[in-house]
Amino acid sequence: MPTLKAPLLATLAWRNLWRHRGRTAAILFALALGVWSMVSLAALSRGSMEQQLVKAILNLTGHIQIHARGYRDDPVIEHRLSQPGPALAAALSRPEVTAWAMRVRVPAVVASERESAGVTLVGIDPVRERGLSFIPDAITEGRYLESTDEAGILLGRKLASRLETGVGRRVVVMSQDVDNTVADRGFRVVGIFDAEPQAAEENYVFVTRATAQRMLGLGDNISEIALMTADREHLGDLLASLRAAAPNLDVQPWTVVEPLLVLTEKIVNVILVIWYVIVFTAMSFGLVNTLLMAVFERTREFGLFQALGMPPRDILGQVVAESFILLVIALALGNLGGWLTVLALKDGLDLSAFAQGFEMMGVSPIIYPALRAGDVTVANMLVTVLGLAASLYPAWRASRHVPVEAITRV
Amino acid sequence: MEPTVVCRSVSKVYRQDAVAVQALADINLEIPRLDFVCLSGPSGSGKSTLLNLIGGLDRPTGGEIYVDGNRVDRMEKGELAELRLRRIGFVFQAYNLIPVLTARENVEFVMQLQGVPAAERGAKAREILKEVELDGLEERRPGELSGGQQQRVAVARAIVSEPSLVLADEPTANLDSKTAENLMQLLRHMNQEHGVTFVFSTHDKLVMDFSRRLITLRDGRIVDDARRD
Numbered sequence: 058m059p060t061l062k063a064p065l066l067a068t069l070a071w072r073n074l075w076r077h078r079g080r081t082a083a084i085l086f087a088l089a090l091g092v093w094s095m096v097s098l099a100a101l102s103r104g105s106m107e108q109q110l111v112k113a114i115l116n117l118t119g120h121i122q123i124h125a126r127g128y129r130d131d132p133v134i135e136h137r138l139s140q141p142g143p144a145l146a147a148a149l150s151r152p153e154v155t156a157w158a159m160r161v162r163v164p165a166v167v168a169s170e171r172e173s174a175g176v177t178l179v180g181i182d183p184v185r186e187r188g189l190s191f192i193p194d195a196i197t198e199g200r201y202l203e204s205t206d207e208a209g210i211l212l213g214r215k216l217a218s219r220l221e222t223g224v225g226r227r228v229v230v231m232s233q234d235v236d237n238t239v240a241d242r243g244f245r246v247v248g249i250f251d252a253e254p255q256a257a258e259e260n261y262v263f264v265t266r267a268t269a270q271r272m273l274g275l276g277d278n279i280s281e282i283a284l285m286t287a288d289r290e291h292l293g294d295l296l297a298s299l300r301a302a303a304p305n306l307d308v309q310p311w312t313v314v315e316p317l318l319v320l321t322e323k324i325v326n327v328i329l330v331i332w333y334v335i336v337f338t339a340m341s342f343g344l345v346n347t348l349l350m351a352v353f354e355r356t357r358e359f360g361l362f363q364a365l366g367m368p369p370r371d372i373l374g375q376v377v378a379e380s381f382i383l384l385v386i387a388l389a390l391g392n393l394g395g396w397l398t399v400l401a402l403k404d405g406l407d408l409s410a411f412a413q414g415f416e417m418m419g420v421s422p423i424i425y426p427a428l429r430a431g432d433v434t435v436a437n438m439l440v441t442v443l444g445l446a447a448s449l450y451p452a453w454r455a456s457r458h459v460p461v462e463a464i465t466r467v
Numbered sequence: 468m469e470p471t472v473v474c475r476s477v478s479k480v481y482r483q484d485a486v487a488v489q490a491l492a493d494i495n496l497e498i499p500r501l502d503f504v505c506l507s508g509p510s511g512s513g514k515s516t517l518l519n520l521i522g523g524l525d526r527p528t529g530g531e532i533y534v535d536g537n538r539v540d541r542m543e544k545g546e547l548a549e550l551r552l553r554r555i556g557f558v559f560q561a562y563n564l565i566p567v568l569t570a571r572e573n574v575e576f577v578m579q580l581q582g583v584p585a586a587e588r589g590a591k592a593r594e595i596l597k598e599v600e601l602d603g604l605e606e607r608r609p610g611e612l613s614g615g616q617q618q619r620v621a622v623a624r625a626i627v628s629e630p631s632l633v634l635a636d637e638p639t640a641n642l643d644s645k646t647a648e649n650l651m652q653l654l655r656h657m658n659q660e661h662g663v664t665f666v667f668s669t670h671d672k673l674v675m676d677f678s679r680r681l682i683t684l685r686d687g688r689i690v691d692d693a694r695r696d
Contacts, residue, residue, distance in 0.1 A: 069567060358566075361565070363548060363551075364563075365551065365552070365557065366580055367548065367580055368545060369545075369548075459524075
C-alpha cells in the first residue's frame with residue numbers, strides 16, 4: 058500500500074536529513090546558491106536582452122515594417138510605395154496596432170560648411186512617431202520637429218560634432234530624386250539627439266516627411282510604413298491581415314527585419330542553458346557526495362529495513378525522498394534569493410564603469426533584471442529532474458545492501 | 468501440525484579470497500509451533516549464521532529451509548522481504564532500533580510497511596508498549612532510552628505484527644544480568660501469551676535456563692539437542 062508508506066518514507070527522509078544539521082545546511086546553502094545564480098543570471102541576461110530588443114525596435118524598426126518589394130535589399134528611392142489604400146488602412150486600424158507611421162527613408166549625404174557624411178535621410182510625421190521610435194524622446198539640445206512641413210533637421214550628437222555644426226546652423230542634404238537626378242536642399246539644424254547605440258547618432262538625420270517628399274519629388278509616395286503592436290511575440294494574425302490587405306508589398310515582422318536580434322536572443326538562451334548545466338554539474342557533485350556519505354553511514358539501518366521487510370524499492374524511495382526534500386528547500390531558498398536580488402536591482406544594475414564597451418555592443422550600461430516565469434520554470438525543472446536523477450545512484454547503492462549486515466555489524 | 472521451521476542438510480560456506488570457511492554443515496532441524504528454542508555454543512559455532520539463514524537474511528550453500536511450509540532458500544529478494552514482513556520478527560543483539568523514530572514509531576514501523584491503518588497501528592503499539600512496561604516512554608527516541616528499554620522496544624516491534632516466528636540473536640548480550648532475566652521473562656511471556664515460536668541464540672547460561680529446548684552447536688554442526696520441558 059504505497060499510500061500508507063509514503064508518509065513513513067517522508068518522515069524517515071525528513072528526520073534523517075537533520076541528523077547532521079551542519080552537513081545538511083552546507084549542501085542546502087550550496088544548492089540554494091546555485092539556484093540563486095541561475096535565477097539571477099537569467100533575470101539579468103533577460104533584462105539586458107529585453108533592453109536591447111526594445112531599443113532596437115525603437116530604433117526605427119517597429120514590430121512590423123511594410124515596404125515595396127526589393128526595398129530591404131536595396132533601400133533606394135525606386136523602391137517606394139504609395140499611401141495605404143482603404144484595405145491596408147483598415148488593417149492598420151486593428152485594435153492591436155498601438156502606433157503606425159509612414160516614412161521616407163533614403164540614402165543621402167549631409168554637408169556642413171566644413172565636413173560631409175553619408176547618412177540615411179528619414180522623413181517622419183513628428184506626432185505619429187511618438188510611441189513608435191526613439192526620436193521624439195531623444196532630443197537633448199534644441200527642439201523636436203514641430204510641424205509636418207517645416208524645414209528644420211535633427212542631427213545626432215556625434216554627427217553634429219563630426220560636421221562641426223550645431224543648433225541654429227545650416228546644413229545641406231543631397232540625395233537622388235525620383236528622376237535619378239541629384240536633389241539637394243538646405244536645412245537649419247533645430248535639434249540634436251542622443252541615441253543608443255551611438256551609431257544611430259551618425260547614421261540618421263530626420264526631417265519632416267512632407268519636406269522630404271517635396272525634395273525628392275516623391276509626391277505622396279513613401280519608403281516604408283512602420284507599426285507598433287501591443288504584443289511583439291504574437292504577430293501572426295496581424296501579419297496575415299496586413300499581407301492580405303497589401304499582397305504586392307513586403308510585410309515583415311521585426312524578427313525578419315532585424316535577424317541579428319533574434320540570433321542574439323538565441324545566443325542568450327544557449328548561454329543560459331550552458332550556465333545552468335555548469336552550475337547544476339557543480340551542484341550535483343555536492344548532492345551525490347552528501348547522499349553517498351549518508352548512505353554509507355546508514356548501511357546498518359538499510360540492512361535493518363530489509364530485515365524488517367522493507368522492499369528495496371522503498372529504500373530507494375527513501376533516499377530519493379531525502380534528495381527531493383533537499384532540492385525543494387534549496388529551490389525555495391534559491392528562488393527567494395533570486396527574487397530578492399531582482400527586487401533589490403529594480404532601479405537597475407549600474408555597470409557604468411564598463412560603459413564604453415557596453416555602448417559599442419549596443420547594450421545599456423544600466424541593466425534592469427527581468428524575471429521571467431519561463432526561465433525560472435526551466436531552472437527549477439532542470440534542478441529537480443536532474444537532481445533526482447543524480448540521487449538515483451546513491452539510492453540504488455542503499456537498496457543493494459545485504460540485510461545480514463544489520464545483524465553482523467554492531 | 469506443520470513445524471514452524473524445518474532445516475534439511477543445510478550448509479553454509481563463506482569464501483574469503485581463496486579460503487573457504489565452513490560455517491554450517493549438515494544441519495537437520497525441526498522446530499514445532501510455539502517452541503521456545505535456544506541455540507547455544509561458543510563464538511563461531513554457527514548460531515548467528517543459522518538464525519540468518521532461517522530468517523532469509525542470508526542464503527545457504529546447500530540444503531533446504533522452510534518457514535511455515537515456505538521454502539526460504541529458493542525465494543527471490545522480494546519474496547523474502549514479504550516473508551520477513553508477514554511471518555518473522557527479529558530481535559538483534561545491538562537492538563537495531565531506527566534512531567530517528569520514537570519508541571512508538573519503531574513499534575509501528577513494521578505495521579506501517581504492512582499497510583495497517585494509522586488508528587489500528589497506534590492502538591496496537593500503545594498496547595504492546597504497555598505490555599513490555601514502557602508506557603509513558605512511547606515518544607522517546609532510542610537515544611533517550613536505556614539498553615534494556617531499547618531491547619524491550621525491539622521485542623515489542625518484533626511481536627506487534629503477530630509473526631509466527633521470532634528470531635533473537637543474542638538478545639541479552641548487551642544487558643546486565645537483572646535486565647537480561649527480565650527480558651527473558653518477557654520473551655517467554657510473549658511466547659505463551661501471543662502464541663509465537665521463539666528461536667534465540669546465546670552463550671549465557673542464565674538465558675539458556677529459560678529455554679524449553681537447548682540446541683548446542685560446535686564448528687557448524689549440531690552436537691546436542693535437548694528438551695528441557
